[in-house]
Amino acid sequence: MRIAGAELLKLLGLPSAWIAFVIGLVVSPAIAFLNASTAVRAIENGTGAVPGGDAGYQELAFGVLGAIILGVVAISSEYLTEGEESAGTRQVTTSLTAVPSRTRLLAAKTTALVLTVAVLATVTTAVTLTVTRVVLGDHATSLTADTAPRALGVVLYWVLTSLLAYGITLLTRNGVIPLTVLILNTSLVSVTYLLSRVIDAANYLPDLVGARMFLRDFRSSVQIAPVTGGLVMTSWVIAVLAVGVAVFRRRDA
Incomplete structure (x- = not known):
């Protein structure tokens, strides 16, 4: 646990990590506020319909950029x-010396990452869904037994997405490569998604299939259950x- 604690402090000490926290905490609530406000104005003007059950959840698919x-x-x-x-050496040299x-180093890093992203995702999900409900007011979808599992699905989606980025890196x-590819594909x-419109098998790519854990109004010819x-x-x-x-275990540091 001491190694995991050290890795957690190391991760929290990175300026880029704090940028990620800001993006994760701000993007989803901000988009949710704008979407909900626009929907309310449209309803009041008689030009729009009440948002569907994915209101608030779909915005969380963008905040995953932080993860x-x-x-x-x-x-x-x-x-x-x-x-x-330090004679121009890299951090990995120091990490492997310590x-x-x-295997233990990666296990500690993975633990620190999972804990950090889980907390970030939990807070962002709560804030985003709250903002959506407050702005929509009477037009918000009622809370159901499916609300908690969907919120948990968002947290799991963020954690798994961060681990996917971690593995590619x-x-x-x-x-540069994983950031460019994953951020462009997400934002x-x-x-x-475009590929899934022409090839059904593309619906099982990680980002699309994982989103089924919390999105219900998913436009697709392939039906996939949240657990699946x-x-x-x-x-x-x-x-x-x-x-x-x-x-990582086989090549030189």
């Missing part, structure tokens, strides 16, 4: 060259992490 950044920097920071006082077992040892043009979506995304993450860990 992606955390997953990437948790590893990419190890490969940044340090200052002249913890020679690469283990392979690349550089944050601007979702290549996986979670299991499939978890399988993707385990596979990527397994390859990443194997490569």
Whole structure:
């Protein structure tokens, strides 16, 4: 646990990690506020309908950018060259000197990442759903027995997405590629979603299938249950992490 604690402090000490926290905490509530406000005005003007059951949840799919950044920097920071006082070495050299077992080091890093993202996702989910309900007022969807499982699905989605980014970065040892690919696919043009419109199998790609854990009004010809979506995304993450860990253990630091 001491190693995990040290890795947690190391992660929280990264400036890029705090940028990730801000993005994670601000993006989803901000978009939810704008969408809900627009919906209320449209309803009052008689030009819009009451938002569906995904109001608040769909915005959380954008806030996952913060989790992606955390997953990437948790590893990419190890490969940044340090200052002249350390002879231009990389952090990973120091980390492996302190913890020679690469398996234990990765286990500690993974634990720190999961805990951090889980807390971030929990807070952001609560804030986003609260903002949505407050702004929509009487137009908000009533709370049901499905509300808690969906909120849990969001947290799990964020954690798994961060681990996916983490695993890819283990392979690349550089944050540029995973950040570019994952952020573009999440925020601007979702290549996986466009692909799913022409190829049914693309619905089982990690980001799309994982979103089934909390989104219900998903436009797709393929019906996937929330539990199935979670299991499939978890399988993707385990596979990527397994390859990443194997490569990290075998190649030079």
